[in-house]
Amino acid sequence: MMRPETIAAQAAHRPDSATGAVAPPIYLSTTFERDGDGEYPLGFVYSRSDNPNRSSLEHLLALLEGGDEGGAVAAAFASGSAATATVFQALAPGDHVIAPDDCYHGTARLLREVFAPWGLDTTFVDMTDADTVRQAVRPNTRLIWAETPSNPLLKITDIAEMAGIAQSAGALCVCDNTWASPMLQRPLSLGADMVVHSTTKYLGGHEDVTGGAVVSAEDSEVFRRVRLIQNVYGAVPSPFDCWLTLRGIRTLHVRMPAHCANAGRVARFLQDHPKVAAVHYPGLPEHPGHDVAGQQMSDYGGMLSFQVAGGREAAMEVASRVRLFVRATSLGGTQSLIEHRASIEGPHSETPDDLLRVSVGLEHPDDLIADLGQALG
Numbered sequence: 001m002m003r004p005e006t007i008a009a010q011a012a013h014r015p016d017s018a019t020g021a022v023a024p025p026i027y028l029s030t031t032f033e034r035d036g037d038g039e040y041p042l043g044f045v046y047s048r049s050d051n052p053n054r055s056s057l058e059h060l061l062a063l064l065e066g067g068d069e070g071g072a073v074a075a076a077f078a079s080g081s082a083a084t085a086t087v088f089q090a091l092a093p094g095d096h097v098i099a100p101d102d103c104y105h106g107t108a109r110l111l112r113e114v115f116a117p118w119g120l121d122t123t124f125v126d127m128t129d130a131d132t133v134r135q136a137v138r139p140n141t142r143l144i145w146a147e148t149p150s151n152p153l154l155k156i157t158d159i160a161e162m163a164g165i166a167q168s169a170g171a172l173c174v175c176d177n178t179w180a181s182p183m184l185q186r187p188l189s190l191g192a193d194m195v196v197h198s199t200t201k202y203l204g205g206h207e208d209v210t211g212g213a214v215v216s217a218e219d220s221e222v223f224r225r226v227r228l229i230q231n232v233y234g235a236v237p238s239p240f241d242c243w244l245t246l247r248g249i250r251t252l253h254v255r256m257p258a259h260c261a262n263a264g265r266v267a268r269f270l271q272d273h274p275k276v277a278a279v280h281y282p283g284l285p286e287h288p289g290h291d292v293a294g295q296q297m298s299d300y301g302g303m304l305s306f307q308v309a310g311g312r313e314a315a316m317e318v319a320s321r322v323r324l325f326v327r328a329t330s331l332g333g334t335q336s337l338i339e340h341r342a343s344i345e346g347p348h349s350e351t352p353d354d355l356l357r358v359s360v361g362l363e364h365p366d367d368l369i370a371d372l373g374q375a376l377g
Ligand SMILES: *Cc1c(COP(=O)(O)O)cnc(C)c1O
Pocket: 079, 080, 081, 082, 104, 106, 107, 147, 151, 176, 178, 179, 197, 198, 199, 200, 201, 210, 211, 212
């Protein structure tokens, strides 16, 4: 068995057989030659349907989430949201979905504003409580959507438990694994049927390419629908997007431990600070999801959020005073970002007004702590 570190570092790539190029070439061609019989001897037809850079990325993502024993398959998309929407589209009008009440706000918007009118019925529940999820199951429940750690409160959902509930209900369990990345958590090995990623975040890792993916434990009927929708809708990444994402993944296994170590240091600093009312980081023993996170993750991740004593004004002020942190949305890159979350989520947001979300980057943790220290005053 090849270890994930080795798979990532080599990006499942051998030197190009035509030229010996060690780094993969970018194949911009939109179309591929047929032979005299009208067949496609090398398998590629048209770039929306498949192209060499995308198929390399999909192969690598399948290996990282599913292991190199084989079986797992992946489909890459132009964004995490396109990947998410494709999973919902693969269901049928009239189906029922159970989703976490604090899922990524774009996912909630898809369910409420696009797929409710289309015919999907969604119940939003507190997924940290398995009984609540069990009670929400209906005869037409087809999908349990989990997201762990969650955004922005870092709640932890027990993936194996959700997969068990889904299985007994005859439903799928799909996990948004964006925040953990396959280096820290492999939902397929815990029983999930499919994993969704925004590769814009840790997989790409450098804040320079938008993308998404659906990875399935097997080439199942629902995955074949995902493939169909990928092809006929065409929300696909460009060859260069795929190339950049692959390039980012080569260092994923080196970046993730550094993100986790830095986030742990920042979380402990914030926890002891008198102007901080609460810190949400699953690596802290006081975090309600600490034990479950310890079982299903190999480390606690690079994301945290904290609440500033003094409410919204005080939180905005801290965000305005940082010098090293960049005030911006998104996460998972080398630079640390800080964001007042409620104001980006809009009027329906249930995120506390005094909460700042932090994506801890790869700077020296002492510099990050000094910056937060001066910003908190
Ligand atoms: C960013 C994000 C998404 C959406 O991905 P995009 O690439 O921005 O479309 C979905 N889920 C989670 C958890 C995210 O952080």
